[in-house]
Amino acid sequence: MASRNTTRARDIDRSNTCTLLDAGYGEGQLDFDEHKSRTAAAMSARTLGELESLVTDLQLPTALTDTLTVPNRPAPPRRGALLAGVAAVVVVVGAVTLVLVNQDGPDPAPAAAAPAVAPLAPIPPAPPASDKYADVAPVVIAPIDTLTAAGIEQFITKYRAKFGDTLVYDAYFYGDYAGVTRMAPGQPGNEQDYSFRGGFEPDSVTSHTGDEPPFDLASVDLGALAGHLLGAAESVQVPGGTISHIGMQFEEGDPTVSIYVNNEKTGASGYLELSPTGEVTRVSTPS
Incomplete structure (x- = not known):
């Protein structure tokens, strides 16, 4: 039987570990580089021990830790299987006794009466299907906030695991969800849209227009x-403004990260454009 340290990790175990790392990063226990390296290690971990x-x-x-799932331990043998095993032993013992009795020679001395065995308690009926999981605690997985650098880092990790690269024609982040466009699988002339809410769901396929190269999310x-x-x-x-969304794509020949800000009360809005390395290339303020 494999120990917990060598038990194979599931996708939900890796995701839960990333949630814990996010909590540590948010509380200042991990710096940015530590959080980045540990999250990458969690997404590629193979065993619970590594996580x-x-x-x-x-x-x-x-x-937070009480809500995370752990692999179930191997279930004990079913009672029916145990009874079948006991019955098999009784049959074997009885067969051996008959062989000994039928052998030539003096009759064996009468065997002492076996002590009475208390009957097994009846097996209670299975609970109704609707109550079967009534006492199982729900699993809570914190959503990824893609309007934060830590959330975008998690998104990039999941994107690489899903597609094997970090290239997009464009990506837009809205906090609780994101949208990306990349080359359609096996169709170099077409592009595929995907929506992201913890996982990637394919949307429409359209013809790819323009000569701009893909934007590399890993370059940010x-x-x-x-x-x-x-x-x-x-x-x-924009005083009192909040970030509405973040975009990443090529703009006028240059890879660009755009941060959009608005104030819903005043209606003021503006945006900030950056190079992937963080240099400010343009600032748009309310007119």
Whole structure:
């Protein structure tokens, strides 16, 4: 029987470990580089032991760790199987006794009466299907906030695991979901849209127009992006504004990261354009 440390990890185990790492990053226990390297290690981990080693030094909220799933231990033998095994042993013992009795020679001495065995308690009926999982705690997985650098990092990790690269024609992040366009599988002249809400769902396929090369998500300096996200409202002169969405694509021949800010109360809006390495290339403020 495999130990817990060598038990194969599931996708949900890797996702739960990333949730714990996010909590550690949000509380300042991990710096950006540590969070990035551990998240990458979690997404490629093969066993529960590898996942546990990534979070054992973190102080984590009990309310969060109590909701995470752990692999079920091997179930004990079913009672019916156990009874069948006992019956088989009784048959074998009886057969051996008959052989001994039928052998030539003096009759064996009468055997002592076997002690009475208490009857097994009846097996209770299975609970109704509707109550079968009534006592099982629900699994809570924190959603990815793609309006944060940490959330975009998780998105990129999942994107690479899904498609094997980090290339997009464009990507837009809206917080609780995202949308990307990439080359359609096996169709170089077409592009495929995908929506993302924890996983990637294919949308429409259309002809690819334009000569712009794909944008590489891995080229974005997420540390520099995190700083610009914190000061975006001030940079575009929209007091009280919040980030509505983030875009990544080629603009006029250059790879561009765009941060859009608006204030729903005043109607003011603006945007900030950056190079992937974090240099400001354009600032649009309210007119």
